[in-house]
Amino acid sequence: ETAVFQTPNYHVTQVGNEVSFNCKQTLGHDTMYWYKQDSKKLLKIMFSYNNKQLIVNETVPRRFSPQSSDKAHLNLRIKSVEPEDSAVYLCASSLDRANTGQLYFGEGSKLTVL
């Protein structure tokens, strides 16, 4: 049963354009994440929010900016996309920031940059 919803599922765009991905979780969790999964399936955390507060900000280009309006929503904006941004962006949530490892992932948003 899906409880982390991502839109859009696919997006194709050209270099230099702006892209936004939206994520909503209906689990009542306090913490949400954005992970990037590249073409080799490597999963790397980008950002983490706890109750709308940024708690993890990995080394990510400045063109990436997360936005959280409330603890159930976490969006990701990419200003001026580059070819290396082509990947699947996975949103996830966990009960709280302590997180014993139980993450609930969405189905992903696949970005293709031409």
Place this chain on the structure above:
Amino acid sequence: GDSVTQKQGQVTLSEDDFLFINCTYSTTTYPTLLWYVQYLGQGPQLLLKVTTANNKGISRGFEATYDKGTTSFHLQKASVQESDSAVYFCALVRAGNTGKLIFGLGTTLQVQP
């Protein structure tokens, strides 16, 4: 820094074969160890986790033992089915580390009928 190593990029088996996926980890503290599974077109989902050294996690016929001595957390299943075809990720999380999971590179399992 923390790291997780999965040496096998791809494993191909036939139905009813025994599955073994290698996983070793490196960290300075006592982590929680996990296996996630990702089916085609879906996000990863937790398969099993173990928080205490020397304990075993079991789920859906899969099992893994947290071996602090060899810093390993290998995944096993006695008899695989075609529906087990997926990518398997070993991961660790350190307590209090803002919940950041460190994933291995993943092992793609293909089970032939």
